[in-house]
Each structure stands twice: as C-alpha cells, then as structure tokens.
Amino acid sequence: MKSEKILIIGSQGQIGLELTTELRTIYGEDNVIASDVKRPTEVSGLFEELDVMNKQKFADILKKHGVTQVYLLAALLSATAEQNPRLAWDLNMEGLFNVLNAAKEGIIKKVYWPSSIAVFGPSTPKKMTPQYTIMEPNTIYGISKQAGERYCEYYHQKHGVDVRSIRYPGLIGYKSAPGGGTTDYAVHIYHEALKQGTYECFLSADTELPMMYMHDALKATIGLMESTAEKVKIRSSYNVAGMSFNPQQVADEIAKHIPNFTVTYKPDFRQKIADSWPQSINDEEARSHWGWKPDFNLAQMTTDMLENLKKKTTSV
Ligand code: SER
Secondary structure, three states, X not given: OOOOOEEEEOOOOHHHHHHHHXXXXXHXXXXXXXXXXXXXXXXXXXXXXXXXXXXHHHHHHHHHXXXXXXXXXXXXXXXXXXXXXXXXXXXXHXXXXXXXXXXXXXXXXXXXXXXXXXXXXXXXXXXXXXXXXXXXXXXXXXXXXXXXXXXXHHHHHHHOOOEEOEEEXXXXXXXXXXXXXXXXXXXXXXXXXXXXXXXXXXXXXXXOEEEEEHHHHXXXXXXXXXXXXXXXXOOOOEEOOOEEEOHHHHHHHHXXXXXXXXXXXXXXOHHHHHHOOOXXXXXXXXXXXXXXXXXXXXXXXXXXXXXXXXXXXXXX
C-alpha cells in the first residue's frame, strides 16, 4: 500500500463519487478522505465537511489528516455557472488558490485539478482541436478554467508545485449523476430511455461534442497522477479524448438495444454553450507523454451503461 493521504474536495459530485471509491481501492480506505460542502445522508469512510473557500477549515483538515495529495473537484459547471457567474468565479478560482498555495508552502505534495473542453471558444478550430490553439472561451465556466490553467502552470514554473490537470470532455457514467453541465444530456438520455422509452433533448440532434465514459475518465485521472513527474510535461492541462458524438448518434445506438426509443429536440440556452465548444479533440500529447489511451467507444459504452443501469433499477 502506498503511503499517501488523499483529500478529495467535491466528493459528492459526478466525478468525486466514483473517484473516491476507486482511490480507496488503490490506496486503502483509511488513506482517502472525502469532503464536500454538505455531509451526505449516508457516509461510508472518512468524511469532512468542507467549503474549499474556507481557508482555515481547509488548513485544519490538511493538518488533522496529514494530507499529501489533493484532488480539487468542487466547481460550478458550465450551465449552472451562467446562472450564477459571481459564485462560479469565486468558487472555481478561490478554491484553486487555496489548494495551490498549500502546495506552494510544501504542506501538500501533489495536486489534481480538472480543466475542461470549455477552455476553448467559438474561434477555436472545432475538429481535432489541438493541445495548443486559439482559446477564447465565452462562458464564465470556460473563462475560470482557462485562468485556472494559467495559474497551475504559473505555480509549477514559479514555485515548483506538482500540479496535474486534464481537460475533461463530457463525462458519462451510471453510478453518479451529473450536475449543471452542458453535456449532461448524454447521461440523462440513458436513464430516460430505460424509464420512459423517450427523451426530450436540450441540444439539437446534430450537436457533436467530445465525450468520455467514466471508466476512461478515472483511468486518465489516476494514470496522470501516478505518472512520474518527468512525464508530465504540460502543467496547464492536457487534452484527452474518448469519443465524439451528437444526440442523434447516441439515440441511434440506444435504439439498437431499445428499438422503440424516441428522442425529441428542444434546444435551450445550453445550445449556445455547446456551439462554442470543439467537436473532437486531438490528444496526442497525453498519449505520447504519459501513455493515455481510452478503452470505450460509443457502442461499447452504450452496452455497458444500459446493462448497469438495468441492474441498478432491478436491485432497488
Ligand atoms: N461537462 C462539462 C459541462 O458540460 C464540461 O466540462 O459543463
């Protein structure tokens, strides 16, 4: 067992819930502390109530548990951030400062912070978007992520902070629910296909976006964090790709399993956000630097999602 003490901030979110379980399997139950703003009704394992903007409480928790690594997952996502830009900025940036500063002071040794495809904007090349390209995000979420990326690189270069990051595409999993993102439809569509046999999509049928199965997101995250420091050559954030599809394509794939499945389209404000993002991602740096490679395509993910969601509903 490795002698790390890991703090996950935002453990109740879509990624946090799954990452906590995965890290506990690798590092041991007692070495992974989950934290979130609110204590969940059912707590399994070590848990601390923490608002990452509360610097003192954060410092106390680091000390109490002798934390060596922090995964900072607390954030407002793209759609929610547009509804509350001030809170989004404060949470997304201040949380990061508190964590980076703790690393700068040598209190923690390694930081994981997620960025997003939202760092790209309408002037970015849409297909096979490269690691280095025009970035003019026009959502508050994207602006906060881009600023965050610059801060991560700055803290690495200036203060030697070992910070690592991935630009997540839309994430899809059966264990946890997404919250407030523009790509959330790609999770809801599976639930509704099984429950109702129909789904009303808030993006248009041909809106292609980069996506990734949660299995691959965890693989990328842990793979990057476990790489030797020399391999992590990019300290802003890495492009990673899983798959790309539009709502029509995922609906067609689901219909192979649920033949009468129908989808209607009613784009809302999230359409504009989606239209500002890339359609597909070039992740050659992540592949060559630290050996990234996804396992799931759309067909494999759809089979796995539906199988597991069915199991979940029958076991309740
Ligand atoms: N899934 C996120 C969102 O839609 C993108 O990082 O906000």
